[in-house]
Amino acid sequence: MHTMEQDYRTLFIEDTDFYNSILLGTLLPQFLWVPLPRFFQTWLRNYIGGLLLYFISGFFWSFYIYCWKRNVYLPKDAVPSRRAIFLQISVAMKAMHWYTLLPTLSEYLTEIGWTRCFPRLNNVGWIAYIGYLAMYMVIVEFGIYWAHRVLHDIKPLYKYLHATHHMYNKQNTLSPFAGLAFHPLDGILQALPHSLALFIVPVHFIAHLVLLFIEGVWTANIHDCIHGKLWPVMGAGYHTIHHTTYRHNYGHYTIWMDWVFGTLRDPEEDVGKVM
Numbered sequence: 001m002h003t004m005e006q007d008y009r010t011l012f013i014e015d016t017d018f019y020n021s022i023l024l025g026t027l028l029p030q031f032l033w034v035p036l037p038r039f040f041q042t043w044l045r046n047y048i049g050g051l052l053l054y055f056i057s058g059f060f061w062s063f064y065i066y067c068w069k070r071n072v073y074l075p076k077d078a079v080p081s082r083r084a085i086f087l088q089i090s091v092a093m094k095a096m097h098w099y100t101l102l103p104t105l106s107e108y109l110t111e112i113g114w115t116r117c118f119p120r121l122n123n124v125g126w127i128a129y130i131g132y133l134a135m136y137m138v139i140v141e142f143g144i145y146w147a148h149r150v151l152h153d154i155k156p157l158y159k160y161l162h163a164t165h166h167m168y169n170k171q172n173t174l175s176p177f178a179g180l181a182f183h184p185l186d187g188i189l190q191a192l193p194h195s196l197a198l199f200i201v202p203v204h205f206i207a208h209l210v211l212l213f214i215e216g217v218w219t220a221n222i223h224d225c226i227h228g229k230l231w232p233v234m235g236a237g238y239h240t241i242h243h244t245t246y247r248h249n250y251g252h253y254t255i256w257m258d259w260v261f262g263t264l265r266d267p268e269e270d271v272g273k274v275m
Helices: 004-027 036-067 082-099 102-112 126-153 157-162 162-167 177-182 186-197 206-222 238-246 258-260
Strands: none
Touching: 004 036, 004 102, 004 206, 036 102, 036 177, 036 206, 082 102, 082 177, 082 186, 102 186, 102 206, 126 157, 126 186, 126 206, 126 258, 157 162, 162 186, 162 258, 177 206, 186 206
16 A cells, blocks of 8 residues: 555656646746745746636637627626726736645645545556546536535625625626636635545546646636526526626526525526526
């Protein structure tokens, strides 16, 4: 068992060094990042990666729906102003360096063997891999639902943390750039289930990183006010209702937790009320 843990740690460290060298080695001169301890290299990688993901996904999706497909998906009066978008970017930038500490810490704790992660798919096989990933997703869905709901139900948490995000409560104030416009602690609390799940269920660490990447794209998508009508996905149609009623659709990737706990509100039944 001790040998296996050492082998896992070696592979995790090799993976971290590889990811750091790919991103940092491509974008920065070596003297700026090579002398840094691995933890700070990883944080810098996550920070730069987070910035790139936020701006690339936000810019291209905004360009597509507000310029290329102007008045196709959204009426003219639902397009957010430049001022609203710049404010969202400003809030996200004040928090980004804090957001990226959480996955950096998760990666460090995985390297030293504190989590239940495994480094390679062949460590467990396909069947176990799929089963563990399903369990991981259930934990994440449940955790994020309740973290989000508590941030609404406990008034001081809402007032001092979550209200920052709910400044954007209409179609013409929501945009793909609102996806990460949170108070730093709010954003960390809602992402925390991704990290806590690593201590509960074995999961392929690369799958965890990929899901965090998808998370960045996802947050842009659910704030564009376009109802995708892809059941059971918690798309922007559902999330726009959340921003207008404050009492419904707290869920993450799917509507299941809202359905289970009685907070689901369907945009198909809501036409003319909040949309």
